Amino acid sequence: xxxxxxxxxxxxxxxxxxxxxxxxxxxxxxxxxxxxxxxxxxxxxxxxxxxxxxxxxxxxxxxxxxxxxxxxxxxxxxxxxxxxxxxxxxxxxxxxxxxxxxxxxxxxxxxxxxxxxxxxxxxxxxxxxxxxxxxxxxxxxxxxxxxxxxxxxxxxxxxxxxxxxxxxxxxxxxxxxxxxxxxxxxxxxxxxxxxxxxxxxxxxxxxxxxxxxxxxxxxxxxxxxxxxxxxxxxxxxxxxxxxxxxxxxxxxxxxxxxxxxxxxxxxxxxxxxxxxxxxx
Amino acid sequence: xxxxxxxxxxxxxxxxxxxxxxxxxxxxxxxxxxxxxxxxxxxxxxxxxxxxxxxxxxxxxxxxxxxxxxxxxxxxxxxxxxxxxxxxxxxxxxxxxxxxxxxxxxxxxxxxxxxxxxxxxxxxxxxxxxxxxxxxxxxxxxxxxxxxxxxxxxxxxxxxxxxxxxxxxxxxxxxxxxxxxxxxxxxxxxxxxxxxxxxxxxxxxxxxxxxxxxxxxxxxxxxxxxxxxxxxxxxxxxxxxxxxxxxxxxxxxxxxxxxxxxxxxxxxxxxxxxxxxxxxxxxxxxxxxxxxxxxxxxxxxxxxxxxxxxxx
Numbered sequence: 001x002x003x004x005x006x007x008x009x010x011x012x013x014x015x016x017x018x019x020x021x022x023x024x025x026x027x028x029x030x031x032x033x034x035x036x037x038x039x040x041x042x043x044x045x046x047x048x049x050x051x052x053x054x055x056x057x058x059x060x061x062x063x064x065x066x067x068x069x070x071x072x073x074x075x076x077x078x079x080x081x082x083x084x085x086x087x088x089x090x091x092x093x094x095x096x097x098x099x100x101x102x103x104x105x106x107x108x109x110x111x112x113x114x115x116x117x118x119x120x121x122x123x124x125x126x127x128x129x130x131x132x133x134x135x136x137x138x139x140x141x142x143x144x145x146x147x148x149x150x151x152x153x154x155x156x157x158x159x160x161x162x163x164x165x166x167x168x169x170x171x172x173x174x175x176x177x178x179x180x181x182x183x184x185x186x187x188x189x190x191x192x193x194x195x196x197x198x199x200x201x202x203x204x205x206x207x208x209x210x211x212x213x214x215x216x217x218x219x220x221x222x223x224x225x226x227x228x229x230x231x232x233x234x235x236x237x238x239x240x241x242x243x244x245x246x247x248x249x250x251x252x253x254x255x256x257x258x259x260x261x262x263x264x265x266x267x268x269x270x271x272x273x274x275x276x277x278x279x280x
Numbered sequence: 281x282x283x284x285x286x287x288x289x290x291x292x293x294x295x296x297x298x299x300x301x302x303x304x305x306x307x308x309x310x311x312x313x314x315x316x317x318x319x320x321x322x323x324x325x326x327x328x329x330x331x332x333x334x335x336x337x338x339x340x341x342x343x344x345x346x347x348x349x350x351x352x353x354x355x356x357x358x359x360x361x362x363x364x365x366x367x368x369x370x371x372x373x374x375x376x377x378x379x380x381x382x383x384x385x386x387x388x389x390x391x392x393x394x395x396x397x398x399x400x401x402x403x404x405x406x407x408x409x410x411x412x413x414x415x416x417x418x419x420x421x422x423x424x425x426x427x428x429x430x431x432x433x434x435x436x437x438x439x440x441x442x443x444x445x446x447x448x449x450x451x452x453x454x455x456x457x458x459x460x461x462x463x464x465x466x467x468x469x470x471x472x473x474x475x476x477x478x479x480x481x482x483x484x485x486x487x488x489x490x491x492x493x494x495x496x497x498x499x500x501x502x503x504x505x506x507x508x509x510x511x512x513x514x515x516x517x518x519x520x521x522x523x524x525x526x527x528x529x530x531x532x533x534x535x536x537x538x539x540x541x542x543x544x545x546x547x548x549x550x551x552x553x554x555x556x557x558x559x560x561x562x563x564x565x566x567x568x569x570x571x572x573x574x575x576x577x578x579x580x581x582x583x584x585x586x587x588x589x590x591x592x
Contacts, residue, residue, distance in 0.1 A: 107375070108347070116343070116347060116372075117375050119371070127343045127347070128344060129344060130343060131344040134305075134347075134348030157337055160337035163334070164337055
């Protein structure tokens, strides 16, 4: 698989993933590009630097596990898997189509590299905690990573899982919160406030770090910090911009669950390609 | 006097037996003493995980453990096991066909004094509607023991329904439980009585009563409600020409519905369903509640008379 050597390369990969997201959601005529774009930098860092995994051997037992709790951003997961070599990149354009392995939300067993069926929000952290617990029982050394949306933290099940993971000292569990501050109905703080978010996690017994979720260096450093955990789970809150990388999509809740029209698609791809050139 | 044993006690005994299997993990939501998973804990504390009063999380944890190759048993009361975490079970267990056994105790109206909040009368219906889910309701304690061992061998999602109170013993220690197989307990020619859970015993009593009136009733124990043993059901009804179902559950969505669905498509015959009539229960002694809510052997016999009459 492709392992990025430096920050510029990771940034470039992140933008490639963003282009994939725009193309696949536009081809599908639906999907969730906004939250996919806000998670792109993290996903590039995970799949091309931090995580131990073998795209040609998806079930390799020593792999790090990744659970996408915010399953609606399946496009960014599929792009990460395809670009790292789990399946042909061309297959991305089958997203959301009949008989495709790329379902609207991730399905375990359907596509190599997808660890869990998700999409109904609020459940991924429990599943990831179960996986981390299994690793503890079997004395396995891999990590379990879980990407949460910020809006989904309004769901109580997350906090049941947070309590559980801290109680059992699951230091092999790392949660990420994509804090893009927007959900379908608008700003999370207007819908139902989730702040003070870092304090909440701390109060639940987690190690907490808040970073700029579009800064590759900070993401790498935070992941290294998380891997040093002892007896406590870690959460990294990534302050991000929904729709990040495409000017007219940034901070625009309209693109939570809507794909670009043909003109918008062209414009978005041009912007992202220009940004990739700058990454050199 | 028929021997009475609690199903959950035999669930605990079977779990204890399974403690030697290293792939088994048992999850509890603060009810280990009641569900008898405590027996597993005593034998194998390292395979036992306390989740606290957080059933939704318990199912999510179960899903994650199963994804890593564990055979997971998750137990709590039926109302919570089927209702509180239904959607977690749908997404994390049924959809990805996880090897998770949700074993619910305190099902049915025989929970008694705790009242309607704790009497699961909709759980079979909820679980039966989930694709990939196997639904089992053993007739007695020995069958519960055998069924627990059988589902531990089976790779896939299972919901097993048990009661709280001791129930009549109708099988023998050591009897085998075969998933998906209904058992003809006594043969008859006029009507088939399909029972599940402890109402299978009610069907046996009803058959005795009917015999005195010259009605020959066949009794079939349908302990696997899904997948339904269509072959046995159709063979029996093909012979008797009419049927009764009996369950400690709502007549909506449970055994009665399952049999009605099959018969209406394959072999339409008169059918009467014994169960709670789209109504919540209340506090009381199990025996009193059975009388008030129409779940006694007399109710089954009466339903059989009605079914036979309709045939003629």
